[in-house]
Amino acid sequence: MALAAIQALYDDDDDKTDEIRVKKHEEDTEDRMAVLNDPAFSVMSKIKLNLTPAIAIQPIDTSSFLDIKTREVLYNPKYEDMYAPIYGPTNPNLTQQQRTFKNVLNGYAESTTLSDFQFENQRRTFDSFGYAVDPTVGEHATPQLVGDQIRAEINEGMTIFETAKKPAGEKRKKDKNYDSGDVEGFQGPWAPYADEITTSRPSEEEQKEIDEYLSKRRKAKRPTRDEQNAIRARDPESTTLDKEAEDPSSTTLHIKDPYDYQGRSFLHIPQDVGVNLRSEDPPQRCFIPKQCIHTYKGHTKAIQKIHYFPVSAHLFLTCSMDCKVKLWEFYNERRCVRTYAGHSQAVRDVSFNFGGTEFLSASYDKSVKLWDTETGQVKSKFSVRKIPYCVSFNPSESKQHLFICGMSDKKILCFDIRSGHVVQEYDRHLGAINTVTFVDRNRRIVSTSDDKSIRVWEWNIPVDFKYIAEPTMHSMPAVAQSKNGRYLAFQSMDNQIRIMEPMANFRWKSKKVFKGHMVSGYACGLDFSPDMSYVISGDADGHLVIWDWKTTRVFEKIKAHDNVCIDAKWHWHEKSRVLTAGWDNVVKLWD
Template identity: 25%
Template sequence: MLWKCKYRYPSFWKISAQRLLHFAYWTRMNSSLVAYDDSDSDTETGEAENENLSSPEVGLENSAMNPVQHFASGGLNTKPTHKMQAVECIDSTGRSIVCEGSPAYQIQTNKMDLSDIYPWKDYSNQANKFSGNGSCSQKRVNQDKFVTIKGIRPYVPKRLRQETTSQVYEKKESEEQRESCATKAGIPEEQISTKVSEFIKPYLGSKYKSTEIPRNRVFQMSKHSGPVNKIQWCPVQGWSHMLLSASMDKTFKVWNAVDTGCCLKTYSCHSCAVRTAQWSLCGRRILSGGFDSMLNLTDVETGGQIFSSKNEFRVSTLKFHVSEPNIFICGGFSPEVKAWDIRNCKVIKTYKAAVQQTLDVLFLPEGKEFLTSTDAVSRDSADRTIIAWDFHSSAKISNQIFHERYTCPSLTLHPREPAFVAQTNGNYMALFSTQRPYKINKRKRYEGHKVEGFAVGCEFSPDGMLLVTGSSEGKVFFYNYHTARITQTLSAHNEACVSATFHPVLPSLLATCDWTGDIKIWQ
């Protein structure tokens, strides 16, 4: 067609380069090219083109509005003179369809593919060009999909890049935390489970049998990077497979110390060493305190903070009330001991002891009275070393219970008899009565182990027949409660063993911890 215009119509050369650029642009953009029928007379076509091209202004205006019109028959104000003929189309099912009343041009679908022009788009799922009901014209639904091509990186918005970066960072941080809480054997952290352990089920609801001396080590858990200050089994018998440990590495952990011996969860809500941690009576919360003067009540499953408050002093001991689950006693590096209510996060009572530090707190049966051990030691006697308090009136009942010049870092209550034992730094344990005036039993003294300034704890077996304690040498000593003699010793650790506790349900199952951060289970 171009050569016809070149020789027959000299005005063809007046076409501007802009029109040619429009023509090249639109022919490349459309996937189907227009093939004109040469059945029309050259005169009619030429007159139409000449009439349209004779006015440059009109041509430029038409070019801006619809560039393809320059190469279609007829102008803006010219009626189309082409003939109408039937065109054969092929629908999506492969049937041949004859379309009448359409212009005399055919759609060529194989000359150019949009995927050649836009290689970064995917036109594989593009809608069919023709409908299956015999109609030749149908609006094409363009569903572009970005596909990855080697050597071409698609554009990603800044907002999506930031979200992706944050997600990758959070995932990496969580993976590092899980790895840090795994055991040395490579066992990953488990989920906190409230299911009853298969080892505990046979003993639930039955009377506790006599305790035997454990001899074999079952598990060794060594994931604390600092000394372990305290360990405690969960008080709920059905969940007593969980063991709580508080450490100087600013964390406290919950372990499955019966089934697998691996860490269930690590809690890092303190900025300094965690001196003590205590299970709640329901077994779903953990109360912790440390040298950052923070008191935190943590949900065991979620790790969220139910109660958190800044204390006035560094915390060294915490105890829940035996009958009031929302009240606890807090003591530490202060001359006062405070009672808190977690429902309103306030101090409800203050007990002024006129000492420098409270080492331990022990509630007596029924919770009407409690004892505190302090570091108050005079030259000739240990005045205010053990103080008895009335819980409701905050009155001091007695401060002349223990008269020797040793501090008592730990107190424990006998499970069946009205008696309690105080661990002393004189390398022995003293026996007292829980009835006023809390007299000491001078005929019984549990001695033979060494304490040497460590906060070594002591505890009775569930049947009350054995008294177990750690030592600064790393050994565990078992005393007969009635005779006060050493029944057996266990070489459990190489460093100071600061805590040893019997399982509340399983007979003869013992947990110990030492000053290097190791926790061991014995049976």
């Protein structure tokens, strides 16, 4: 009985223990499932399986060959591609600068966005002032100047196209009235300035000068035809009506020996200078002049033109702003032979006749005078209504009584010296006449004008048979003809020299364009060398510029004058002698 009770007790304890174990196992199972199902504490969410097999990755060369001649790239090349060697490995003996690609001699030049105006502005500023803006991009935060820093400080860094700064001040006030209801007092944009003087009267001194001028004019006034008839009726033998106004012209001989031992004047062609001055053949080969061997001084103002004596060129004329014309010796002592004074204003142009015994001078005083070269006497005076800009005798020996004159009123006038009247008028240009040149054995005339055109005329026919004008053409204030007559050189205002062939239907030679000088705004003269090897021209900066005829390249630039070099002429019989005239009042001989 007792054993049965103990056995029952143990059985009860075993059942309870099994129930506790089952219950605990169920609780543990529930806790584990809760952890697995909770995303915040789930271990599965933090485990990522990579089922791909492990492969050894080797670096791949992604660089591609970039041809330097390619003009268009359709992808973004890498730095290594752009600076990789063209073929093969890099040369270890080259520096980094030598390994870089070059398209010019001193490096690689890249195109940039720069307007033509800005480029020309800086180039002309550097040519004239010696400084310009540093073209380097990105190195300086503010623009830097390179070149002559002292001149830049004086000019405050201004370019050639900039004007001086206007002084700061108050603007002029206007009496404005924009009230449209005020019919009589409404002024709108036409209002005058508050301090504007609408009626101007001369001061006492000005009125006195005006009265003196009018009184002199009344005294010098010629009598009318009725008054002349009345005077002749009273005194038929009177000669007062036949008297003309006295010419104030004068001349000065500067040499003591105007005649040699045979009685020949200074116009006689010398034969003791080592060169045959009567020869028609040019020198076989010409050379570039290197130095100034003589300076002709005598003028007091700027010189305008140089003109050689016909055939021999042993003498030459110069006309100047000091209203005088001077005759100089080219050889021997190189003296000033004679001075011709008679114009009241600056002399613009001079021209010898066929034999050199007479010459014409055109002046801003609206007159053309015919001078005797030897004696200095004024043979004739031709009064014109406008300013004569150029004058030239007809080169034909049989027409030495005729000369043409380009006027400021768009006309070309042909005068007869014997009668003093205009015998022909060429009136087709739309601007002032700059030059007149005889071509084609003196049968035709080529004229240039401020209307930016060139017209070709038959002699004595007032209608031009050829009109040359292009939208890109500029005014051409100076023309030179080659010694053989085959070419005409035109000095263009766009800093170019263009060549025309008169014998080939007046066509331009497109390959013969000479650049490298600055003459914009100046009528700088130009010339050919006698052997047609070089072309020379003056420059606005005072340079004598020499080009090669075949290659059109600048051979040399010589600083000839302190101011504008307005004319340059090569001697017809010399290999390397050139005359230059400048606005510094001197003429220089170069050899």
